[in-house]
Each structure stands twice: as C-alpha cells, then as structure tokens.
Amino acid sequence: MYKLVLCWRYLKTRYLALVCVISVMLGVATLIVVNSVMGGFSAKLRDRLHGLLSDVMIEAYDYDGFADPAGKMEMIRKDPYLASQVVAMAPTLEIFAMLQFSYRDMPITKPIRLVGIDPADRAKVGGFAEHLVDPKRKANPTFELDEAARTRMAQAKKPEPLVFQPILNADEPPPPDPVDSRPHEPVSAILGYAIAHFRDREARDEDGTLHDRRTLQPGDEVVLTTVSSAKMAPVFDRFVIADYFKSEMSEYDSQYVFVPLDHLQKLRTMEGKVTSIQIRLKDFDEAPKVVARLKEMFRRQPVEVQTWEDKQGNVLAAIRTEKGILNILLFMIIGVAGFGILAIFSMIVGEKTRDIGILKSLGASNWGVMQIFLGYGLLLGVVGGGLGSLLGLAITTNINEIEHLLARATGQDIFPRDVYYFDRIPTDIQPLAVLLVNVGAVAIAVLFSILPALRASLLHPVRALRFE
Amino acid sequence: MQTGYIETTSGVVPPPILRAENVRKTYRRNGISTEVLKGVDFSVNHGEFVSIVGASGSGKSTLLHLMGTLDSPDAGAIWLGDRRIDNLPGRERDKLRNGRFGFIFQFYHLLPELTAVENVLAPELVASSVWQWPFRKKAATRRAEELLERVGLGHRKHHRPREMSGGEMQRTAIARAIMTRPGILFADEPTGNLDEAAGAEIMALLRELNRADGLTVLMVTHNMEMANTTDRIVRLASGRIDPTRQPVQPVHSLSRPPESGRMEYAYRGVG
Structure with missing residues (x-):
C-alpha cells in the first residue's frame, strides 16, 4: 500500500x-494532432483517389480499347457470383486530348484527359454525379444544357468557321482517312473545375477568403483535339460547356473533360469499342474474389482487371509510408520525453x-x-498521456479555428487554400491510434523509469x- | 521456544532475546579496508534496556545495524532467540524489520511527504497490500492516533515533519517504531540531535516503554548521562567489547520481570 x-x-x-508530465503530455498531444490531421488528409485523398475510379475496372491495354462491352457486361450479369456482387457497370472511353478555348481573346491550349461516358450509367457507378457543380445535375446527371447556357451559347460571337469531323453512320465502313466535315450542332461537355477556373491570389476578401476566377462559363465553346483509333489521325470537334466537375482532387479537376460516350466513339471512329468498364461492388471487401473471377472470365481477352487500390497502389503506398515514417519520427519526441523522465527520476532517486x-x-x-518508482513512472505516463489526449483532441477538433487565429496573428497562410481544393483542414480521429499513442507513451515512461x-x-x- | 524466565540462584533471569556471536565486519572503500568489528560477542536479554557506548568509530552503530538486520556481518552470527537471522533471505529480514524490530535514528528519518499520523502508519502500510489496506485502515489509524496521543503529539497528527520540532519528530519516530508492536527497539543516538530537555523527554519515553510495556531497547549513545539511566552499559573499543569495564552499571536488576501487566511489546518468539 x-x-x-x-x-x-x-x-x-x-x-x-510536473516537467515529466508536461513533456509526455506535449508528445502525446502532438502525436494525436499530427496523426489525426494526416489521417484526415489521407482519408480525403483516398476518398478523392477512389472518387473517379470505380471499385473494380476492366481495362484495355491500349487506347484502341476492346470491343463488345455490352456482351462482356451481359456475361458478368449472367454469372451468379458476379451478379450478386456487382451493383452497377459503366462502359467508358478515355483518351488524351488537347483543349482549346479563348479567354479575353487569347487562345489557351491545355492538355486534358477526355472521357466518354453515359452520364446515367456513370452516376450509378459512383464518384461522378456528386461532384457535379450544378445541384440539379447531381440528382439527374445529363449533358443537357440549361436555359442560361443555351442563351449564352446563342448570344456568343460565332467563331471562325471550323472544319468539322465527319460523323459516319454505323453501317458505313470506316474511311481510310479523316473525311471532309459537315456542320453539326456542338455536343456538350462537362469540364474539370480547375480547367475552367484559376485561384487568383490577388482577389481576396477582407477576411482573407480566396476566390476563383472563371475562364469558361456554361454555354461557352471549346475545341477538343484528339486522335482517331485506327490511323492515329488527328480529329477534333467543337463542344459546349454544360457544367463543371469538382472533386476537390486537383489531378482530376484540372485534367478531366467528360463528353457523351457515343459521340466520342464516333469522333474516334471506334463505335462499339471502349477502353474500360467501370464496376461498382456491393462490398469492397469482396473485391479480390471478384477480380479473380473476372480475370478467369476474360483470360483470353486483351483486358486487364484491377481494383482502384491496385491502380493507385503507388500513391496509396506512398501515403502509408509517409505516415509510418512520420509516426516513427514523432515517437522520438516521446523518446526525448523518456530521457527527460530518466534524468529527472535519477535526480529524484538521489533526493529520496x-x-x-x-x-x-x-x-x-x-x-x-x-x-x-516504476509506479511513479506509470502514473506520470498515465497522467501525461491522459492530459495529452485531452489537449490533442481539443486541438484537433478546433484545428481550423486555431489555424485562422495563427494565420491572422502571423500574417502567414498556414493552410494555403489555393493548393488544396478544400477549405477546411480535414481531420480524422482514430480511437485506436489515440489508444496506441497512449499505450506507447506509458510504456516509454515505465521503460525509462526502470533504471x-x-x-x-x-x-x-x-x-x-547515512546519505547526506 | 524461549518464552519463560530462568530461575537462577540470584533470582529470575530473562532469556537472551538477541545475541551476537563473534561478529566481524570490515568496510572497504577506495581499496582501503577498515575492520570495524573484530569479533564481538554480545547479547541482550528479554525486557532489558541496554546501551552501547564507545568512542566515534568504535563500531557501535555498525553493531546495532548488524543486530537489526540492516546490514550483514562478514563473519559470526546473529541470533534472535534460537533462530539465526544474519543469513536469512532478504524477504525474511524485511519481515523481521517490519514486524519484530523498531528503529529510531539520530536524525529522526521521518518521510517528509507524509503527516505525523501517516508516518506512524508507515510500517503498517508497508505490511499491507492494496487489497488488505481497506480492511486494516480503520484499526491501524486508530492505533497510530493512540500512539501519537501517548507520545504527547495528539495535537500534531496532521502536521508534516517540517512543521515539528526535533523532539516532536523523534517522538513521532518512536510512535512509528512501536506501531507494529515489535519486541525490540533499536535506537541509534536517539538524543544526539536534541537539546538536554528534549533528550531527557525521549529517554523518559523509552524508559516508560521498556518498563511499562516490556519493550526490549538496544540503544547506541555517546552520552554517558543517558547511558547511565539504562539497565546495562556495554562498551565498545576498537571493534571489541571492552572486557575491562563490563558491566559498567547494573542499575536495574536483570531479574526484574516487566512491571506492568502490559506485555504487548514482550518477546513474541521468532517463529
């Protein structure tokens, strides 16, 4: 007793x-804050990385795509196991392209990724409709222009006559070379948000909020240039902007342009062909089994089957590695606190x-x-860990307010909102991580009190x- | 087991309770050996108040520490009744010091973080586990408070050592030493740091415990005046019992049984 x-x-x-308690407390609080913020970033990034990608995808090896996506989807639907796991499928045609438009009479050209989709199908797979900027379109994703866009289009200065890509009928054989064009109404496109906007560092509100400048309005026309399938000959067409796609993942928002699948197939003379089938699963935990089944089903076809995690494997692994290394480095902070405990305990033993x-x-x-003395170390660890957890959780919960205060006090942007397309610092408090940090801190406190x-x-x- | 008194021609002689047998002790420091005790034979009888006197460095404190199991002799043996205790395993020696022996020191050695009553409770705290304590706490606290009353510190229960005088601290230390009803009290220069009046009070208290309660007291002192009030004086000189001057003053008859009916500190055997 x-x-x-x-x-x-x-x-x-x-x-x-008290010094020991404070050092353990600060170490624990730092670890919790950093872990939660990094967890928040990585969860958000993971969410964004997954965003456009479906759970599982069947992809062609090259831009020529593969034929008969409808037949393949039918095979999947007929397989009892796959039918029970697959919620939705969407054929997609993806190709690099150049986007041209004029902003204040200045021609601007950007490299983009052009994606042909059926908006309704693509929406069912997920990661598309929810990122559309127009709220009406979120519920009913479509390439239809709204009234304002139509008006703007009608009032727009007609560009110089362009050469139009000929659109062939399905029963006609593909021409050897791009043929003469004939005029047609431009098809609408959904543009990545960052293609049509840029963050203007000069345009700030009084409270420091940044604003985006819009370079392209719905109803504005752009020209997209890509290549045809067989001959790799340049093909291009006019498109009119219907809406923006804003996933808050700058890689997608600055590169992706969605157009109707059938039009892109015609433009690239690859009717009936797609480059991938996006598949949404009922339960992602089943993904490895589904992939194995699909691989088995399409083993003789020139396609590759993988999950979104396989596809983004390097990025996800990089995030994991970064988090792991950061944790090790941060744990050294508690290690330093441990040496503090060692020194202070040695003094206390001398004194006692x-x-x-x-x-x-x-x-x-x-x-x-x-x-x-072991109990003393344990008590210091528990009290320091407990206080550190409270402090860490308090900071994490109010991190945005703290960031605002610090930014105002120092005049420095701690979280530059023009780098990320989200306005709040994301946090993700993992109870297990908090527990592990505490267990680690207590273990270090006890370990360093052994000597x-x-x-x-x-x-x-x-x-x-007799000691004096 | 020795519990009774032995009839001799000179009266009733109590049995020896603690005995040192040819005890030797050498300290080594920085390669230099100092032989402090060079073969000491010495015993303390049950209910006796014995003082060990001698010059500084004569080995009297060392002998006290060895007999109280705070240290181990290099050679020889220490006996508690008929049980040899110098070679007991650490755990057994800890138990003896907790339950059978009480110690007081020149510098009181109270725990500064604890109040007077908590200091008195300390041996009981050492003896009790976390689970036993709730059951023992009430009785132990009552006894600790009674002991403080007995040593005249009923009003100081909740004071910390730094708020008390030397005499008060030593009285608290005495209360702590007898908390677990030990058979033997070891006192290492108990009045060495006190003025005359406070020293006399402490001696009176020790004498009372010895007379009234039958507590055996072994005291080391260099103060002959204090030593003269004890039953027997043992002189140590150069690490040996001085044979020429033994016994110095058989003030009280060894045939004296404890005066009062209170036998709570009497020798309880070593089983």
Whole structure:
C-alpha cells in the first residue's frame, strides 16, 4: 500500500515530476494532432483517389480499347457470383486530348484527359454525379444544357468557321482517312473545375477568403483535339460547356473533360469499342474474389482487371509510408520525453535516498522500492498521456479555428487554400491510434523509469540512511 | 521456544532475546579496508534496556545495524532467540524489520511527504497490500492516533515533519517504531540531535516503554548521562567489547520481570 501512497505523494509534491508530465503530455498531444490531421488528409485523398475510379475496372491495354462491352457486361450479369456482387457497370472511353478555348481573346491550349461516358450509367457507378457543380445535375446527371447556357451559347460571337469531323453512320465502313466535315450542332461537355477556373491570389476578401476566377462559363465553346483509333489521325470537334466537375482532387479537376460516350466513339471512329468498364461492388471487401473471377472470365481477352487500390497502389503506398515514417519520427519526441523522465527520476532517486533507507528499515523489500518508482513512472505516463489526449483532441477538433487565429496573428497562410481544393483542414480521429499513442507513451515512461527504480531498489539501507 | 524466565540462584533471569556471536565486519572503500568489528560477542536479554557506548568509530552503530538486520556481518552470527537471522533471505529480514524490530535514528528519518499520523502508519502500510489496506485502515489509524496521543503529539497528527520540532519528530519516530508492536527497539543516538530537555523527554519515553510495556531497547549513545539511566552499559573499543569495564552499571536488576501487566511489546518468539 505504501507504494501507492508514496507514488501519489511524490506526484503531488515534486514539481520536477510536473516537467515529466508536461513533456509526455506535449508528445502525446502532438502525436494525436499530427496523426489525426494526416489521417484526415489521407482519408480525403483516398476518398478523392477512389472518387473517379470505380471499385473494380476492366481495362484495355491500349487506347484502341476492346470491343463488345455490352456482351462482356451481359456475361458478368449472367454469372451468379458476379451478379450478386456487382451493383452497377459503366462502359467508358478515355483518351488524351488537347483543349482549346479563348479567354479575353487569347487562345489557351491545355492538355486534358477526355472521357466518354453515359452520364446515367456513370452516376450509378459512383464518384461522378456528386461532384457535379450544378445541384440539379447531381440528382439527374445529363449533358443537357440549361436555359442560361443555351442563351449564352446563342448570344456568343460565332467563331471562325471550323472544319468539322465527319460523323459516319454505323453501317458505313470506316474511311481510310479523316473525311471532309459537315456542320453539326456542338455536343456538350462537362469540364474539370480547375480547367475552367484559376485561384487568383490577388482577389481576396477582407477576411482573407480566396476566390476563383472563371475562364469558361456554361454555354461557352471549346475545341477538343484528339486522335482517331485506327490511323492515329488527328480529329477534333467543337463542344459546349454544360457544367463543371469538382472533386476537390486537383489531378482530376484540372485534367478531366467528360463528353457523351457515343459521340466520342464516333469522333474516334471506334463505335462499339471502349477502353474500360467501370464496376461498382456491393462490398469492397469482396473485391479480390471478384477480380479473380473476372480475370478467369476474360483470360483470353486483351483486358486487364484491377481494383482502384491496385491502380493507385503507388500513391496509396506512398501515403502509408509517409505516415509510418512520420509516426516513427514523432515517437522520438516521446523518446526525448523518456530521457527527460530518466534524468529527472535519477535526480529524484538521489533526493529520496534517505527515504529509501527509511522504507527499508521499516521492512520495505527491494522489489517494493522498485515498484514505487516504476509506479511513479506509470502514473506520470498515465497522467501525461491522459492530459495529452485531452489537449490533442481539443486541438484537433478546433484545428481550423486555431489555424485562422495563427494565420491572422502571423500574417502567414498556414493552410494555403489555393493548393488544396478544400477549405477546411480535414481531420480524422482514430480511437485506436489515440489508444496506441497512449499505450506507447506509458510504456516509454515505465521503460525509462526502470533504471532509476533499479538503482533505488539496490541501495544499501545503511548507506541510504547515512546519505547526506 | 524461549518464552519463560530462568530461575537462577540470584533470582529470575530473562532469556537472551538477541545475541551476537563473534561478529566481524570490515568496510572497504577506495581499496582501503577498515575492520570495524573484530569479533564481538554480545547479547541482550528479554525486557532489558541496554546501551552501547564507545568512542566515534568504535563500531557501535555498525553493531546495532548488524543486530537489526540492516546490514550483514562478514563473519559470526546473529541470533534472535534460537533462530539465526544474519543469513536469512532478504524477504525474511524485511519481515523481521517490519514486524519484530523498531528503529529510531539520530536524525529522526521521518518521510517528509507524509503527516505525523501517516508516518506512524508507515510500517503498517508497508505490511499491507492494496487489497488488505481497506480492511486494516480503520484499526491501524486508530492505533497510530493512540500512539501519537501517548507520545504527547495528539495535537500534531496532521502536521508534516517540517512543521515539528526535533523532539516532536523523534517522538513521532518512536510512535512509528512501536506501531507494529515489535519486541525490540533499536535506537541509534536517539538524543544526539536534541537539546538536554528534549533528550531527557525521549529517554523518559523509552524508559516508560521498556518498563511499562516490556519493550526490549538496544540503544547506541555517546552520552554517558543517558547511558547511565539504562539497565546495562556495554562498551565498545576498537571493534571489541571492552572486557575491562563490563558491566559498567547494573542499575536495574536483570531479574526484574516487566512491571506492568502490559506485555504487548514482550518477546513474541521468532517463529
């Protein structure tokens, strides 16, 4: 019982111990904040990385795509296991392209990724409709122009006559070369948000909020140039902007342009062909089995089957590695706190030498004396860890407010909102991580108190009593 | 087991309770050996108040520490009744010091973080586990408070050592030493740091415990005046019992059984 009484009294009366508590507390709080913020970023990034990609995809090896996506989807629907796992499928045609438009009479050309989709199908697969900017389109994804866009299009200055890509009928054989064009109404497109906007660092509100400048309005025309399938000959067409796609993942928002699948197939003279089939699963945990089944089903076809995690494997692995290394580095902070405990405990043992002699004269065993200091370390770890957890959770919960205050006080942007397309610092508090950090901190506190505790326990009672 | 008194021609002689047998002790420091005790034979009888006197460095404190199991002799043996205790395992020695022996020191050695009553409770705290304590706490606290009352510190229960005078601290230390009803009290220069009046009070208290409660007291002192009030004085000189001057003053008859009916500190055997 004396161990408990003395541990508690030492904690209450020794201000040096407070230093240990504070160092453990700061270490734990830092780890929790960094972990939660990194967790938030990585969860958001993971979400975004997954965003456009479906759970599983069947992809062609090259831009020529593969034929008969409808037949393949039918095969999947007929397979009992796959039919039970697959929620939705969407054939997609993806190709690189150049986008041209004029902004303030200045021609601008951007490299983009052109994606042909059926908006309704693609929406069912997920990661598309929810990112559309127009709220009406979120519920009913379509390439239809709204009234304002139509008006703007009608009023727009007609561009110089362009050469139009000929659109062939399905029963006609593909021409050897791009043929003469004939005029047609431009097809609409959904543009990545960052293609049509840029963050203007000069245009700030009084409270420091950044604003985006829009370079292309719905109803504006752009020209997309890509290549045809067989001959790799350049093909191009006019498109009119219907809406924006804003996933908050700059890689997607600055590159992706969605157009109707059938039009892109015609433009590229690859009717009936797609480059991938996007598949959404009921339960992603089943993905490895589904992939194995699909691989088996299409083993003779020139396609590759993978999950979105396989496809983004390198990025996901990089995030994991980064988080792991950061955690190790940060744990060294608690290690430093551990050395603090070692130093301070050694001082306390020195200071308490006589008390140790007294306790031994009263019949306290070596192990009992050791337990006092081990218990003391444990208590410091628990109190420091508990306070650190409270502090860490408080900071994490209010990180955006703290960031605002700091930014205002220092005049420095701590979280530049023009780098990320989200306005708040994302956080993700993982109870398991908080627990592990606490367990680690307590373990380090106990570990570093072993040596001083051992020294105390081995003190000779007579020498301890005579110590001055 | 020795519990009774032995009839001799000179009266009733109590049995020896603690005995040192040819005890030797050498300290080594920085390669230099100092032989402090060079073969000491010495015993303390049950209910006796014995003082060990001698010059500084004569080995009197060392002898006290060896007999109280705070240290181990290099050679020889220490006997508690008929049980040899110098070679007991650490755990057994801890138990002896907790339950059978009480110690007081020149510098009181109270735990500064604890109040007077908590200091008195300390041996009981050492003896009890966390689980036993709730059951023992009430009785132990009552006894600790009674002991403080007995040593005249009923009003100081909740004071910390730094708030007390030397005499008060030593009285608290005495209360702590007898908390677990030990058979033997070891006192290492108990009045060495006190003024005359406080020293006399402490001696009176020890004498009362010895007379009234039958507590065996072994005291080391260099103060002959204090030593003269004890039953027997043993002189140590150069690590040996001085044979020329033994016994110095058989003030009280060894045939004296404890005066009062209170036998709570009487020798309880060593089983």
